[in-house]
Amino acid sequence: MQVIKNKQLIDNHWTYLADDAPIVTGNICVSLARWQSEKNQLITHEGNLGVRIAPADDVNQLVEDLPKLALIELAVSDFADGRSFSQAYMLRNRHAYQGEIRAVGNYLADQAFYFSRVGVNAFESEHLAQTQNTLNDFTVFYQ
Amino acid sequence: MYQYNHNDQILIEERVAQFRRQTEQFLNGEISEDGFRALRLRNGVYIQTHAPMLRVAIPYGLLNAKQLHTLAHIARTYDKNYCHVTTRQNVQYNWPKLEQIPDILAELAQVQMHAIQTSGNCMRNTTSDHLAGVCADEIEDPRPYCEIIRKWTTLHPEFDYLPRKFKIAVSGSTTDRAATQFHDIGLHLVKNDAGEIGFKVFVGGGLGRTPIIGQVIRPFLEKKHILSYLEAVLRIYNLLGRRDNKYKARIKILVKETGLEKFTQLVETEWALIRDNLEVSDDYFAAMKAHFTPFEYDSSAAQDATFAAHTQENSAFATWVKYNTQAHKVDGYRIVFLSIKAPDSPPGDLTSEQLDVIADLSVKYSFGEIRSTHRQNFVFADVKQVDLFALWQALAAQKLATPNIGMATDIICCPGLDFCSLANAGSIDITKDINNVLDNLDYLHDIGDVNINISGCMNGCAHQSVGHIGILGVDKKGVEWYQFTLGGSSSNEAAIGERLGPSIPKSDVAQAVETILNVYVQIRLDEESFLETVKRVGIDPFKEKVYASH
Numbered sequence: 001m002q003v004i005k006n007k008q009l010i011d012n013h014w015t016y017l018a019d020d021a022p023i024v025t026g027n028i029c030v031s032l033a034r035w036q037s038e039k040n041q042l043i044t045h046e047g048n049l050g051v052r053i054a055p056a057d058d059v060n061q062l063v064e065d066l067p068k069l070a071l072i073e074l075a076v077s078d079f080a081d082g083r084s085f086s087q088a089y090m091l092r093n094r095h096a097y098q099g100e101i102r103a104v105g106n107y108l109a110d111q112a113f114y115f116s117r118v119g120v121n122a123f124e125s126e127h128l129a130q131t132q133n134t135l136n137d138f139t140v141f142y143q
Numbered sequence: 144m145y146q147y148n149h150n151d152q153i154l155i156e157e158r159v160a161q162f163r164r165q166t167e168q169f170l171n172g173e174i175s176e177d178g179f180r181a182l183r184l185r186n187g188v189y190i191q192t193h194a195p196m197l198r199v200a201i202p203y204g205l206l207n208a209k210q211l212h213t214l215a216h217i218a219r220t221y222d223k224n225y226c227h228v229t230t231r232q233n234v235q236y237n238w239p240k241l242e243q244i245p246d247i248l249a250e251l252a253q254v255q256m257h258a259i260q261t262s263g264n265c266m267r268n269t270t271s272d273h274l275a276g277v278c279a280d281e282i283e284d285p286r287p288y289c290e291i292i293r294k295w296t297t298l299h300p301e302f303d304y305l306p307r308k309f310k311i312a313v314s315g316s317t318t319d320r321a322a323t324q325f326h327d328i329g330l331h332l333v334k335n336d337a338g339e340i341g342f343k344v345f346v347g348g349g350l351g352r353t354p355i356i357g358q359v360i361r362p363f364l365e366k367k368h369i370l371s372y373l374e375a376v377l378r379i380y381n382l383l384g385r386r387d388n389k390y391k392a393r394i395k396i397l398v399k400e401t402g403l404e405k406f407t408q409l410v411e412t413e414w415a416l417i418r419d420n421l422e423v424s425d426d427y428f429a430a431m432k433a434h435f436t437p438f439e440y441d442s443s444a445a446q447d448a449t450f451a452a453h454t455q456e457n458s459a460f461a462t463w464v465k466y467n468t469q470a471h472k473v474d475g476y477r478i479v480f481l482s483i484k485a486p487d488s489p490p491g492d493l494t495s496e497q498l499d500v501i502a503d504l505s506v507k508y509s510f511g512e513i514r515s516t517h518r519q520n521f522v523f524a525d526v527k528q529v530d531l532f533a534l535w536q537a538l539a540a541q542k543l544a545t546p547n548i549g550m551a552t553d554i555i556c557c558p559g560l561d562f563c564s565l566a567n568a569g570s571i572d573i574t575k576d577i578n579n580v581l582d583n584l585d586y587l588h589d590i591g592d593v594n595i596n597i598s599g600c601m602n603g604c605a606h607q608s609v610g611h612i613g614i615l616g617v618d619k620k621g622v623e624w625y626q627f628t629l630g631g632s633s634s635n636e637a638a639i640g641e642r643l644g645p646s647i648p649k650s651d652v653a654q655a656v657e658t659i660l661n662v663y664v665q666i667r668l669d670e671e672s673f674l675e676t677v678k679r680v681g682i683d684p685f686k687e688k689v690y691a692s693h
Contacts, residue, residue, distance in 0.1 A: 080181060080264065082304025086381050089301050094416065108178045110165060117300035130173070137161045140150040142294040143301075 004112075004123040004132050005100065012124070014050060014071060016104075029073055032057045035065070043068060052104070055083040059090050066097050074120065076105040085118050092119025113137045144205050144512060145290045145434040147255045154298070155252045158259055162186045163245035170242065185265055185303065187258030188244055191564055197236045197244055198261040199251060203271035203289040203313070204232035204515040208502040211513055213254045215498035221247050226498070228483055228491040230555055230606055231310070232270050232515040233261055237562050264392075265303045266296040266377070270312045272320045273516040276435060277524045279472045282332045283340055285315035287431035288369065291423065295370050302377045306384035307392035309377070310349075322517060322633035324348045324357040325609060327394045328376060333363065341365050346376060346406070347398030352601050354608040354639045355395040358403050360410065366428070368414075371421035375414035379406070438510045438525055444475025447529035459546075463535050466546040466588065468526075475528055479509070481521040482553065485542040486578040489571045490556040491519035497541050508534050518555055518594070520548065551593040551660065552581050555606060559599030559616065560623070566599035568616025568623035568649070573597055576653035581660075590660050593673045596631075609633040611674050612659060613640045614652065623649045629659070629685060630677040641682050644690055655689050662688050 003012045014027045019034045023042075029050030035042065042049055050071030053059060055078075062072070072091060074084040084103070091097040102122035103115050109130040112123055116135055125131045147155075162182070169179040183189075187198040199214070206214075214234060218226050221243050227235045239247060251257055260267055269292045276284045292311060296302075302309075312326040323329030329345035342364040348357025364372050380394045383401070398406050454461040469478040481501065484490050493501075501521060505513050508530045509523035516522060521543075526534060538544040547553045554577065557563065559570030574597060581587055596610030600617075607613035613628035625647050628640030647655050660673075662685050667676045677685070 079178065080304055081386055082302070082306075083382055083386075085301045085304065086378055089378075108174075108181065110161075110174075110178075110182055111304070114298075114300035114303060130168075134161075138154065138157050138298070140154045140157070141300075142154075142297055143299055 055081045059087045071100045073102045073104050076107040079108045088118040088120050110134050155257045159248045159252050184263030187261035194238045195241050197239045199234050199258050200261045200268045201232050202293045206513045208506045208511040210254045211502035215495040219495040225492050225494045228519045230517050264305045264307050266309045269293050272314050273514045273522050280317045281315050283315050285313040286435045289313050290431050306386045319635045324637040325350050329357050335363050347395040349393050349395040350603045350606050356637045360407050367422045371418040375410045379409050440473045444527045450528040453532040463546045467548045479523040479526045480548040481543045482545040483520050484553050485545050490554050500541050549592045550587050555596040557598050557604035567618035568599050570597040570599040577656050580653045580657045608639050625652050629682050644686050658688050659685050
């Protein structure tokens, strides 16, 4: 599978683990709940670590852990739910998170430009070409 | 008025290109119905009963002649030769074809206009006082601030998918003519004890199903902090506003459920984290103000004697001057209201011909600028008194001089069942019925200031809950009925109307209005206005008479 990262198509190197799935080798990403309950075990994992944030999650709960995380996924379940945009803003701007922020789930290809403006730099999508295309929709903005 | 710079122009052209692509992708089946709905709404495109509806933004209600000619051209070329002025100072087209909308937007972009964020759950067009810059009671012209807010709200990447729509209004005067207390955020320009300009910030006001008067969240906000404070409110709302029920998703519900004190605390905490990084500089304020400098008024305008002579000789002209014009802050000039409420026309509708004539008249008589009002009329803000007579004749020829501004036939009315897919009942035909029973001008003028607002459903686009007389269409088993409220107001003494009683069948609505006005005429004291009388006596005397025959 491929993803977009920094506007380029690249191979995906991450595996998302469901809460009851066994840990696998390589880079793994887990839910915030799993991260919070299994953090001590997870940090001994050899690959890189990521956490998937749902729209209702409070990103402030992750602040102290950000240096341990190479990926934060923002999981969109309904594209009309714009909380992910504020979550991205807070991670990237307020908490100066340097790792990859990836949009996953049910967002619109046409929302990718806004995501890129609030700090999201990677996109998992069934419509990769369409999504990549929209990243250049605007050359000017007011904010 | 504000003129686009290079980047402003590029931005709206890139937006047109984006929507053109989105529309093509949708028509080719490459974007889902739901997905396209979100995208088209953010470009002002609704799907109505008969056809798509396109809502075009008129930022804070200010237009120039060239823009008005373009609106006329669009009505002629892409629609059925007319457009509709809305209560948020915008215009709507009721009959465009979806596949042509990108072309319409491209034509608008050529005259620095757009339809961005005129619908959808995002920050909408910023509205303001239609008398900005020319009224005597102004603390400061709100329009430069409106323009700063317009830019900040346009395509804001973080706040385009809010729980629900979000409306900001700015008033620069002591009299609130922009219904600011019924907006998600209302801003009043105020001066503090040190003489500095800032904002009194209201939050959580709104109409619709649950009308609520906004509350003061900050009595004085230094103007340099305006954008950071807005950002703080929007971020709290975006993160915490309800998304489980669209009828409880407006910020007014969040403020109500959280409590003003706690909500204020949340906003102030957020604001403290961002305010130092988002200050508006004095240079930027100065640059925006430079777009709104006063016109070069003729200092000898007041010396003209013909105006007085015409008012003496022509009583119809004098009546029009009395009701449809107002004092200007410069001697010898007057503010002229163009009534878009002719008795035999749907309220707020303008034909292409009227639009073109208005544009030409504005060039001849009012520096080429036109304003739209939230009561669905137009304003020429700067007319020399010597020109009033000729202007009146020209307007009368276009049915734009009905002397009823602020009167009972200056009705705010939504498109209703005739056009809108949400409506339960007609509103335009009710307006016609009311005009028929109030066809005597002397009687109308004797009644004086009465705002009648008619909405065809409880979404309340015509702001019925703040009408002095509010009329709300409801559907009872497929039959149109109407619920009355009395005593609402969207001005400084903001109030939500009280329900008069059970709803009334369509055939009796105009009669009920007449009865209410007759009761007022009988019981008013001296110069008491309708609203003052309702406040003094309550609704009982009206109720008694209206329901006497039922």
